[in-house]
Amino acid sequence: MIRFWLYLFFVLACLSFWEPVETRRARYKPEPPKPKKTETQKAIDTLAPGQNINIDQMSGKWHLLTVASRCKNLLESGFKTESTSLTWNITADTVTVGTVRKLNFVCWEIKQNYMKTKTPGQLFLKGKRPSDNVDIMVLETDYSTYAMLVFKRAEKITMKLYGRSGEVPDNIVDKFEDRAKTFNLGLDVVFQFPDYGFCESAEKVLDLT
Numbered sequence: 001m002i003r004f005w006l007y008l009f010f011v012l013a014c015l016s017f018w019e020p021v022e023t024r025r026a027r028y029k030p031e032p033p034k035p036k037k038t039e040t041q042k043a044i045d046t047l048a049p050g051q052n053i054n055i056d057q058m059s060g061k062w063h064l065l066t067v068a069s070r071c072k073n074l075l076e077s078g079f080k081t082e083s084t085s086l087t088w089n090i091t092a093d094t095v096t097v098g099t100v101r102k103l104n105f106v107c108w109e110i111k112q113n114y115m116k117t118k119t120p121g122q123l124f125l126k127g128k129r130p131s132d133n134v135d136i137m138v139l140e141t142d143y144s145t146y147a148m149l150v151f152k153r154a155e156k157i158t159m160k161l162y163g164r165s166g167e168v169p170d171n172i173v174d175k176f177e178d179r180a181k182t183f184n185l186g187l188d189v190v191f192q193f194p195d196y197g198f199c200e201s202a203e204k205v206l207d208l209t
């Protein structure tokens with residue numbers, strides 16, 4: 001049972017971005033040179049949602065197709081990419097997201113509230129501590145086929161590709177992979193999720209709203 005909770009924690013930590021903070025290397029340098037901004041950092045600094053995104057049109061059901069993420073715990077905990085679906089219920093100022101996926105043969109629904117922000121196409125997920133806050137940006141969507149999202153937490157980027165069905169056009173997949181590369185998320189950390197074997201309904205609910 002402990003193993004299960006540990007596993008659930010790892011999956012949540014990565015999928016919901018409560019990543020443990022990486023230990024910083026304490027190395028003494030007498031005169032540290034001004035660090036040059038890397039291309040990745042520049043891409044993160046200039047990150048913004050796509051233009052004219054209307055979040056309200058994203059309501060309803062999505063399939064999680066692809067995730068690009070460097071979450072070490074995820075990789076080391078024997079993580080399996082189980083088919084995952086999301087339901088976006090949208091009100092005037094929040095998006096309630098229900099994520100349904102299997103964990104240990106049980107269908108779980110994890111409910112979270114993303115707050116709308118003044119920026120169109122941008123949402124906010126409040127963490128327990130300020131460093132756990134997540135900015136969620138919709139980079140691109142046609143509302144009826146695909147949506148490309150970025151989750152930014154403490155300068156760390158995770159990208160997700162949602163589809164209304166199990167498939168999106170190849171050019172969208174290519175765009176997703178190209179964009180992921182700009183955040184230093186190469187194909188080695190791009191995970192495809194199966195588009196079969198979805199949970200019909202949730203047996204257990206984890207309500208984080």
Ligand SMILES: *[C@@H]1O[C@H](CO)[C@@H](O)[C@H](O)[C@H]1NC(C)=O
Binds near residue numbers: 087096
């Ligand atoms: C979304 O709304 C439907 C219909 O009101 C409800 O059954 C479902 O539980 C809601 N899902 C979430 C994640 O709030």
